[in-house]
Amino acid sequence: MSFKQRKLSQRKLSSLLKCFAEDLSATQTARLVGVNRNTANYWYLKFRKVIAVYQEEQFAKSSGEFELDESYFSGIKKKTPADERRKRGRGAENKVPVFGIKKRDDGTVYTQIIKNASKATLMPIVKKLIDQVDSIVYTDGWKGYDGLVFNGYKHKRVNHSKQYSNRVGTHINGIENFWGFSKQRLAKFHGLSRQIFYLCLKECEFRYNNRSDILKILKRIIKKC
Numbered sequence: 001m002s003f004k005q006r007k008l009s010q011r012k013l014s015s016l017l018k019c020f021a022e023d024l025s026a027t028q029t030a031r032l033v034g035v036n037r038n039t040a041n042y043w044y045l046k047f048r049k050v051i052a053v054y055q056e057e058q059f060a061k062s063s064g065e066f067e068l069d070e071s072y073f074s075g076i077k078k079k080t081p082a083d084e085r086r087k088r089g090r091g092a093e094n095k096v097p098v099f100g101i102k103k104r105d106d107g108t109v110y111t112q113i114i115k116n117a118s119k120a121t122l123m124p125i126v127k128k129l130i131d132q133v134d135s136i137v138y139t140d141g142w143k144g145y146d147g148l149v150f151n152g153y154k155h156k157r158v159n160h161s162k163q164y165s166n167r168v169g170t171h172i173n174g175i176e177n178f179w180g181f182s183k184q185r186l187a188k189f190h191g192l193s194r195q196i197f198y199l200c201l202k203e204c205e206f207r208y209n210n211r212s213d214i215l216k217i218l219k220r221i222i223k224k225c
Contacts, residue, residue, distance in 0.1 A: 008035075008043070016043050017222065021215035023207070025188075045199070047218070052202040054221050058209075059101070059110035063131040067102040067172040068139045070117045071179040073201075077191050096197060099125060102175040108209045109178045111201055117144045127151065138172050178208055 008016070012033055019029035026040040033040070072095035097117055101110045110129065114121050122144045130137065132152030139145040141159050148155040156170045182204040186192070192200060210217050 008039070013043070016040065017047070017218055018215060020044060020047050021218055023185075047222070048199040048203050050222055050225055051206045051218075052199050055110075055202045055205050055209075059103075059108065059129060061129050061131055062103070063134040065104040065136045066130055066138070067104065067175040068100070068122075068126065068137055068145065069172050069175045069179070070097055070099050070114070070122075070142070070144070071183075072097050073183065073186065073197070075186060075189070075191050076197055077193050096194070098201065100175045100178060101126075101129060102172075102178060104174065107174070109175065109205055111205050113198060113201070117142065119144045119147055123147065123151065126153075138170060140172060178204075181208055 012035060015033045016029060016035070019032060020043075024032070026044050027037055029035075029044075030037040030040040074095050076096050097114050099112050099114045099117070099122060102108070103110075112125055114125075126137070126148070130153070136154040136156060137145075137148055138156050138158065139148070141157050145155070145157070158170050158172060182201065185204055185207075186197075186200055189200065207214060
């Protein structure tokens with residue numbers, strides 16, 4: 001069912017969207033708008049699916065200065081037996097690894113769920129989204145970033161065992177701030193399925209990248225559906 005085929009009134013749909021933009025829970029929204037919680041959850045899921053598609057289209061290949069980092073998210077509901085057997089690496093067993101790229105010039109973040117943080121996994125993502133010409137990438141000392149120079153990138157590392165930044169901007173504070181924002185926000189869900197985790201991660205990305213215009217952009221992208 002598309003948004004144009006909705007069974008909800010325009011007034012209630014607008015109210016649901018406003019509550020979603022304000023990051024109210026589905027329970028709070030159901031009470032304020034006058035719908036049942038299942039209805040609020042249904043529309044929240046639709047909003048998140050639209051956001052995920054939108055976010056995947058936003059981060060095109062470009063050049064500039066970028067911060068790269070991976071992080072590991074807990075709070076995911078019980079995995080399948082196959083998932084349980086799979087080793088994640090870098091102390092991330094029973095967590096979901098996520099790779100993040102932050103573009104310094106406009107502050108936008110892109111995230112991707114990954115199977116592991118190996119060089120074989122990370123390098124194709126970097127090459128797909130970051131142009132080697134006129135780009136500088138900043139990372140920590142993780143071995144998964146070995147080889148960036150050989151692939152044509154200017155690469156600067158920060159050694160977290162000794163420092164978190166230096167006077168010339170060698171740091172990854174920006175992407176680490178995003179991880180903190182996302183983990184704090186996702187903690188309120190008290191556990192997510194893997195499919196819903198992806199949607200909520202993309203929602204975090206969307207909220208972080210559009211903090212001053214969330215409702216305006218939501219209205220624009222949903223109007224097209």
